[in-house]
Every structure is written in C-alpha cells, then in structure tokens.
Amino acid sequence: MDDECIHGLEGQLCALCYPKVVTEPATPVKKTRAPKLSSLRDPLPTAATPAARAARPVRVAGAPRPVRAEKASTDNVDEQRVYHLTHISNLASILHDGHLSANAALTTRPAVDISAAATRETRRGARVTGADRSVAEYVPFFLSPNASVWENIRAEQADPRLALDSHGSEAFDFVMLVSTVKTINDGLAARAAAPTDADDDDEAPHIPSLVAVTNGDAAAPLTRFGATPATAERMLQTLRAETDGTMLLEAELLVPDAVPMELITLIGVCNDNVRATVRGILKASAFKPKVAVYPPWFHTAADPQ
Template identity: 80%
Template sequence: MKKTRAPKLSSLRDPLPTAATSVARTARPVRVAGAPRPVRTDMAPADNVDEQRIYHLTHISNLAAILRDGRLLANEALTVRPAVDISAAATRNQRREARVAGDDRSVAEYVPFFLSPNATVWESIRAEQADPRLALDAHGSEAFDFVMLVSTVKKINDGLAALAAAPEAAAPEAAAPETAADADAPADETPRAAGTVAVTNGDAAGSLTRFGATPATAERMLQTLRAEADGAMILDAELLVPDAVPMELITLVGVCNDNVRETVRGILKASAFKPKVAVYPPWFHTSADPQ
C-alpha cells in the first residue's frame, strides 16, 4: 500500500540574495577642509558566502556507520559500500573519471554537498521520478527515509584550515610541480592548496560544468550562484570537500518528522557527536506538493 504524503507546510529553502540596487547619486557636496570624508552609499557590499548552508543527503540506514567512523568519506575512500547507496554504479564511474579543474584528482575523491535543500537530484527522490544518477535503492525509498547533514561554508573552511595546521600536517613536503592550470592563473589568484573546497555550477561529472577550485574562484562561484535571478543553477551546483568531512563539522541533522527525529537522536546517543536534530518538513516534500 503506498504511503500517503503529508501536505507541504511551508517553504524553507534558503533565501537567495538579489542583486542590490545602487542608490542614486545626489549632487556632490562641497568638500570642507579638515572635515571627515563622506561615507559612500552607492556601492553595494560584496556577498558574504560564509554562512551559505551546504547539505549532504544520506539514507538513515547509513547514519550509524558514518557516526562510528566519525566522518563522511569520499566515494573513493569507502572500503564498504553504504547500507543504502544513493548513486547508481554508472554515476560512480562517471565521477571517478571526471577531474576537478586545476587538480589531478577525480570528483569521486571529494565529499559532495548540495547548495540547496531542493537540489534537483533530491527532488527526483522526493517526487519518485526516474533519474539515471540514482540507484534503485534510492528510487525505492520514501523521502522520510533520508536525513540531511548540514553545515556551512565557513564551518567547513575553518575545519579544513585547522586540520592543515595540525602538527601532523606541518611536516614539509616536496613542492608539487606547477600545473597548466596554475601557470594560467591570474597573478592575484590564490593558488589551490591541499584541503581546499571546490564549487561547481552544475553536476560535478558534467562535461560542461565549470569549477571554482581555488579559495578565490570558489568564493566567486558561490557569489554568482547566489545572485542568479531565478535561482535555478544553484539547484544543480555542488560544493566538494576533499577526502573526508569530520562529523564535528556537521552542525545540524534535518529530518522529516518527529518520529524520524527520535530515531536519529537514538542513533546519536551511541556516538560522541551531538549536532542539533531539527524537523524541517518542506525539505522532504516535492516542490509539486501544495503550499
């Protein structure tokens, strides 16, 4: 018997900033010697992307194993497949073959995050629509069987910086040879370093997808995605974290309802990690549901 979906309560998708409208210039005031310079009001502040939320989707059956390991692992680092694997085998192969621009590593060596709780691949699961990127296990699961592991851009970047500064990471290594991407980078571009996130403007395995793979280009890519007028591109975009994400960088577990929240809290009791567990029904209902 097919389960009846609860009605969508409201929209909790993250608000996207709109392009700020410049304030009209007024007549130029007379400058008085010794007076403080007037504050410019015709320049919009740059979008601060630090608090952009990022979302990693997993089946609730995988949560206990993730907590035991203490981290989210990139696909290539997994020694045992998840209890419920979301990605189809063909998708895993494509991401294994795709390379992150400016890096010699594959997309499969990164932990993927959505930039919206309404990402298109997640919408396919919520709406029970066929999607070649998804495994049959994902197609056969109800939306409330999944949980969202949530963090922010700042939390991830600060965590990676702390790991890079740890004593065991301080030993000098042989300098990596300059790549073509490094050689072509503008002089003011921050070079890519180990432990740097990458941001895409679409499916990371897509042949036309562009990457922001240095701190500066990743920030610019996020600003572009957040400023997009119709907010469509951000639904396919990804933030990629190299190798692994320690669970202490996950600040929130989003769930569909109170029953799932109690189940997740029970799983968390056996671990050292205590993120907030919150019920966000709109994250788990298809956008086609009535408001």
C-alpha cells in the same frame, strides 16, 4: 420723556434696548484639520494616487535572498548552508567512522547507496579543473535543500544518477546533514595546520586541498569549477546572485577526502518519529548535532506546503 430709555440713558442708544442685529452666514463653515501622518509610515494612497505594487520574482524555496550583481563582490558567502543527503540506515556507520568519506575512499558500499554504479564510475573519471583531482575524491554537498537530484527522489521520478533499488526508500527515510561554508572552510584550515608525519621529512611542504564549487553536476562535461579560494567565492557569489535560484538546484560544493562529523551542525529530518530514531542513534556516538524537524525539505515541490 424724550430720548430716555428705561435704563435712564439719555441721548444715546442703549445696547440692552437696541441690540445689534447679527446675520448668520448662509452656509456654516466647518473647520478642517489637516490629516496627521505617522512619521513611521507612508501616507495611505488615494483614488487619484493608487498604490503601485512591484511584481515579486518567483524564488526557489530554500534559496538565499538574491544579491544584486553590482554588489556581488560584498556578498558574504560564509553564511551559505550546504547539505549532504544520506539514508538513515547509513547514519550509524558514519557516526562510527566519525566522518563522511569521499566515494573514492570507501572500502565498503553504504547500506543504502544513492548513486548508481555508472554515476560512481563517471565521477571517478571526471577531473576537478584547477585541482587535478578526481570528483570522486570529494564529499559532495548540495547548495539547496531542493536540489534536483533530491527532488527526483522525493517525487519518485526516474533519474539515471540514482540507484534507489529494492530498498523501496521514501523521502522520510533520508536525513540531511547540514553545515555552512564557513564551518567547512574553518575545518579544512584546522586540518591543514595540524602537524603530520610528513612534516618531519625533507620533502616539499604539503599544500592542503581546498573546497571546490560547481555551477552544475560535478561529473557533467560542461560544468565549471571554482577550485581556489578566490574562484570558489566568486562562483558562490554568482550562484547566490541569481534571481530565481535555479542554478543552486544543480550546483555542488565539494570537500576533499572527508568531512569530520563535528563540522555537521544540524541534522534535518521529516517528522518527530524520525527525529526520535536519529536521537537514539546519536546516543551511541560522541557527536551531538542539533536534530530539527523541517517537513518542507522532504516534500516534493509539487506538494502543497
């Protein structure tokens, strides 16, 4: 039997009898798969490309987000909240009057007066640049719930502007009456449009007073004012554009003559007990603003939050 294999194939190699020799590679090659990255997130950093973290500037609690200077002209200042501080003992009489009155218009002092007598006298003598009116003819509002005067009350620190005498007031004895720039301006516009007895006279038409914005204590000699719609808006934009918000701690928004209570949209209080007391006082009035507990407004900046 010459070249015949067991499978009967002659003259040719049988694949079953003489299989090909297969050599294995020395090192197995593993298939690699490219990492799949989500389209909604950046790739994770590697050791060669560590993640870079930009340092965040320190901001004052309650201050609005900073606005880049080059975009300040597009900042919508209408959203800026404004805050009027009063002792809870004054709330019932304010609701009875139906408005917050400027200091110069008060015929009787509040049950608990925050301002020192010297402060009231200084504000009577100080003039609002561009409006030819006394600072005392305006209702003052803070532009931050952490305004420096309020911080000194919370921290029980001496401040020549304050008259916290024998009443022994604590921070939780106060309430914050809150509105916004838009609400205040809309309210003043409605008041200016309302007909008055003077409209029937032959005198010159009445020019309504407008809000004023300051970059510091309104009675301080170096304080700047924005007392027209354009200058007030620019002043607010400048204050809101500041990175750390410290200028907001001294600034004021001044509303001429009086602020109707319907323009107060929120009353901020320290705790549930004070909220219950405020709601009880509101029951006797026609005004129903929201009453919200917000403890950070009533703790000194040095306290842990």
